[in-house]
Amino acid sequence: MTTSIELKGLSKDFGRVKAVDGIDLTVNTGEFVGLVGHNGAGKTTTIRMLTGQLAPTSGDISVAGVDVVANPAVARTYLGVVPEHPALYEYLTAREMIQFVTEIRGVGDVEWALEVAGLGADADRLIREYSQGMRRKTALAAALVAKPPVLVLDEALNGLDPASAERVVGVLAELRASGSTVILSTHILDTLEKVADRIVLMEKGQIAVDGTVDVLDDVRVRLRG
Amino acid sequence: MANPYLSVHRRMRRHRPTPWARMIPVVAAGAAIPLVSGDLFWFLEAVEAGLDPAQWVPGLTAVTTRLANLVAAAVILHSYTDLVRGPDRAILDVHPVSPRPLVSAIGLHTLGSRLYLPLMAAILLLPVGMSASWVAYLGAVGLIVAAWLGGIGVGFMINLAAVWAAYSPGLAGLLDAVRGQNPRMQAALIYAPGVALALVGLAVEFGAIGLEAALTGWSLGWAWLVIPLIVGAVAWALVGTLADHFYVRASLLLAEVEGAWGQHDESVAAGAVYMERVARGRPELLRALRNGWRSQRLYATGGWIAGLVVAGMCWSDPDTATVWGAGAVVLIAAVAARLSEGDPLWLDDALGVSRLSVMWSRAIVAWVYTLGVWAPVGLVLAGRHGTDGLQVGLGLVVLSLVAAASSACTALLWHQRAIWAYGATGIVAWAGFVSVMG
Numbered sequence: 254m255t256t257s258i259e260l261k262g263l264s265k266d267f268g269r270v271k272a273v274d275g276i277d278l279t280v281n282t283g284e285f286v287g288l289v290g291h292n293g294a295g296k297t298t299t300i301r302m303l304t305g306q307l308a309p310t311s312g313d314i315s316v317a318g319v320d321v322v323a324n325p326a327v328a329r330t331y332l333g334v335v336p337e338h339p340a341l342y343e344y345l346t347a348r349e350m351i352q353f354v355t356e357i358r359g360v361g362d363v364e365w366a367l368e369v370a371g372l373g374a375d376a377d378r379l380i381r382e383y384s385q386g387m388r389r390k391t392a393l394a395a396a397l398v399a400k401p402p403v404l405v406l407d408e409a410l411n412g413l414d415p416a417s418a419e420r421v422v423g424v425l426a427e428l429r430a431s432g433s434t435v436i437l438s439t440h441i442l443d444t445l446e447k448v449a450d451r452i453v454l455m456e457k458g459q460i461a462v463d464g465t466v467d468v469l470d471d472v473r474v475r476l477r478g
Numbered sequence: 479m480a481n482p483y484l485s486v487h488r489r490m491r492r493h494r495p496t497p498w499a500r501m502i503p504v505v506a507a508g509a510a511i512p513l514v515s516g517d518l519f520w521f522l523e524a525v526e527a528g529l530d531p532a533q534w535v536p537g538l539t540a541v542t543t544r545l546a547n548l549v550a551a552a553v554i555l556h557s558y559t560d561l562v563r564g565p566d567r568a569i570l571d572v573h574p575v576s577p578r579p580l581v582s583a584i585g586l587h588t589l590g591s592r593l594y595l596p597l598m599a600a601i602l603l604l605p606v607g608m609s610a611s612w613v614a615y616l617g618a619v620g621l622i623v624a625a626w627l628g629g630i631g632v633g634f635m636i637n638l639a640a641v642w643a644a645y646s647p648g649l650a651g652l653l654d655a656v657r658g659q660n661p662r663m664q665a666a667l668i669y670a671p672g673v674a675l676a677l678v679g680l681a682v683e684f685g686a687i688g689l690e691a692a693l694t695g696w697s698l699g700w701a702w703l704v705i706p707l708i709v710g711a712v713a714w715a716l717v718g719t720l721a722d723h724f725y726v727r728a729s730l731l732l733a734e735v736e737g738a739w740g741q742h743d744e745s746v747a748a749g750a751v752y753m754e755r756v757a758r759g760r761p762e763l764l765r766a767l768r769n770g771w772r773s774q775r776l777y778a779t780g781g782w783i784a785g786l787v788v789a790g791m792c793w794s795d796p797d798t799a800t801v802w803g804a805g806a807v808v809l810i811a812a813v814a815a816r817l818s819e820g821d822p823l824w825l826d827d828a829l830g831v832s833r834l835s836v837m838w839s840r841a842i843v844a845w846v847y848t849l850g851v852w853a854p855v856g857l858v859l860a861g862r863h864g865t866d867g868l869q870v871g872l873g874l875v876v877l878s879l880v881a882a883a884s885s886a887c888t889a890l891l892w893h894q895r896a897i898w899a900y901g902a903t904g905i906v907a908w909a910g911f912v913s914v915m916g
Contacts, residue, residue: 267737267738268738304572305726305730306571306572306729306730306733307730307733307734307737308733308734325726325730326574326575326577326726327574329572329573329574329575330574332572334572335572336571336572340565340568340569340571342486342490342565342569344489344490344493344494345486345489345490345493346493349486349489353482353485353486354573356482356485357482357483357570357573357574357575357576358573358574379493395573396572
């Protein structure tokens with residue numbers, strides 16, 4: 254089994270605050286990892302470093318064998334990312350936005366991405382007229398359109414109606430089955446129970462729990478505490 | 479192969495509801511001509527008196543140099559907002575971008591969207607063509623266009639080079655020495671526009687020498703007008719290589735800077751903000767003051783810097799207060815229009831806050847920020863130049879009230895696009911003041 258993502262001794266300090274504190278994590282190709290934790294636990298900082306949006310204070314990150322710190326632009330060719338707060342071109346339609354992403358990535362199926370994100374009927378409206386949920390769907394479509402080997406989604410299900418969330422999770426499961434690696438940060442543990450292979454719980458910048466879905470009961474208790 | 483970044487900018491232009499908004503200041507410049515031409519183009523009296531060009535050309539050159547530098551300064555700041563802080567960066571940060579074509583597309587966007595700057599200057603200079611000479615007019619406009627283009631080329635080059643400077647271990651000591659309270663990496667970005675303006679300003683000086691020489695008989699002087707353009711072209715030739723190395727790294731740099739400020743802001747968030755005492759018992763005003771200090775601080779600090787500079791200028795020459803003091807007051811009052819940019823309208827509606835009360839709160843913030851300009855200038859005018867000086871100082875106070883109210887009013891009416899509408903009203907208010915007090 255090949256390694257898709259590798260974090261070694263990864264740390265990020267903001268002044269005196271240690272947002273991420275020396276984490277090690279290896280994710281194999283085709284794994285579906287659920288990343289959970291309280292707000293401020295370090296999930297988003299970890300994801301931003303993993304996707305080349307933030308430089309680590311120390312440690313190494315590789316995606317598909319590419320050093321993210323040295324070559325963030327190259328690493329992004331392997332990554333499909335939905336950030337916590339997706340930014341989109343307000344004066345494009347969703348179809349134009351996704352078309353643009355396929356042009357810069359050189360590959361992609363626009364109609365498929367719009368359909369799995371549930372944007373079919375609204376794809377020709379300007380993004381500036383969209384609700385938060387529809388913006389998130391557009392960001393999802395942009396992340397999925399090129400079917401990249403590694404998908405990293407930060408709170409990607411927030412703001413989606415239950416039917417859309419279920420459809421997106423189904424698509425992620427299909428992509429995982431076809432060999433994609435998925436990291437999904439979410440607070441919806443029931444969803445992870447259905448599709449995740451592994452659960453990683455972060456607390457105070459460190460990995461507190463890392464195991465199969467069997468650890469979810471323990472994770473629930475810790476999150477309630 | 480077509481440049482996809484260029485196509486996407488083109489598509490967005492087609493969808494924008496008010497592409498003409500940026501031309502509002504150009505129209506306002508036209509309206510301002512009759513009001514300011516007497517003061518700005520004082521040298522035209524020599525033309526009307528039938529004097530030799532040698533008597534009025536230095537005046538034209540001086541005004542053209544200032545306008546060219548203003549246009550260059552504005553477009554250099556725009557090149558920072560478009561290239562470093564532009565919307566493309568946040569959107570494309572998660573995608574694999576090709577920096578070279580992307581930066582070319584952003585450059586063309588800057589060129590198109592900031593066209594209003596040389597157009598405004600060309601319209602303001604029209605009295606030169608109509609009263610003196612169309613050749614002189616075209617020469618002056620040519621220098622301004624060269625400064626504008628040079629500003630774009632140099633601005634893009636220096637902003638990308640600033641990312642290199644921020645990461646350079648060799649420059650760490652220098653950046654630490656000049657950074658003040660800012661994170662070290664931000665210091666490079668802060669000083670980049672100044673370095674770019676120094677380069678373009680020097681080129682403009684040479685161009686102005688050429689313009690003056692050409693208009694007084696040395697025809698080779700015309701060739702000097704292209705010096706800022708050549709400097710810009712050389713700078714632009716370096717942009718592609720710099721973009722390949724530093725466009726993506728700029729995002730990492732910004733993330734570090736914002737992270738550092740996030741820590742700083744957390745420690746000062748509970749502290750009082752500038753002029754907070756004014757807001758006693760007025761929650762909307764307190765919110766506007768906090769927003770102003772935390773998101774538009776440059777207007778508060780810049781107001782005092784501009785005020786002290788103008789006060790120094792009018793120590794011996796009170797007339798400078800009319801043009802430059804009024805300009806600074808109008809500029810600083812723009813903060814009210816800027817405050818509306820990120821404010822969600824729905825929030826006030828949901829909270830039952832009156833929009834008029836929000837408008838007046840923003841107007842008060844704008845007015846107290848202009849205090850940094852009119853207080854030192856007024857003191858110098860009253861202390862050094864007696865009743866005449868006091869009159870101009872009081873005039874500046876009245877102008878600050880008018881500008882603050884109109885800035886807040888445009889924010890109420892146009893929200894995200896308020897700055898363009900205020901730009902137009904501000905120019906007319908400034909021109910009216912210069913006309914009355916000049």
